[in-house]
Amino acid sequence: MYDVRLKVSYVKGLAEGLEIEDEKVKKLMSEIINVLDEMAETINDLKITMDDTQEYVESIDEDLGELEEEFYDDDDDFDDYEDYDDFAYDDDEFDFNDEDFIETDCPNCHETVYIDEDFIDNGKAECPNCKTVIDFENMVNDKD
Ligand SMILES: [Zn+2]
Known part of the structure; x- marks a missing residue:
């Protein structure tokens, strides 16, 4: 050194x-x-x-x-x-504003439903109300 x-x-x-x-x-x-x-x-x-x-x-x-x-x-x-x-x-309902949930109108039963993002598979998820498969990707395309 x-x-x-x-x-x-x-x-x-x-x-x-x-x-x-x-x-x-x-x-x-x-x-x-x-x-x-x-x-x-x-x-x-x-x-x-x-x-x-x-x-x-x-x-x-x-x-x-x-x-x-x-x-x-x-x-x-x-x-x-x-x-x-x-x-x-929280005594109220579950907070549906939670970002993990998507609010949508079911095209079959026309109910406003909340889908957990985790349950959406390839843009598709089951309606919790009528069990119809909602195609989120087509819904977006329809709006265009
Ligand atoms: Zn439905």
Whole structure:
């Protein structure tokens, strides 16, 4: 793994190898290397903190994923319960506005009947009143 501190150590060794005579240049070089040293330490600390943070975020993401799974499962259960609740406490007739039911006039007995969408097979369903098979697709075509 690349570590900037190793690079600074290498530069420090190079500078010492130069055996600079001029004290001012030597002092400047030493200060520059000290600054590089501090920067390398800071970068290293930041990297460690960042790695920890990333690990932490990943674990939060994982936990959140589990919560979402549980939440949406529970949400489905809650909806089912809500439907049941409406059904049980509603003294009126069953709510025919429910989107799963289709309101239609039977072409045979002319009664207004409500067909559960689940019972419509290939556009056809039995009239609950007279048991005649209602062809929904032809009814739509007739209107055209
Ligand atoms: Zn009918």
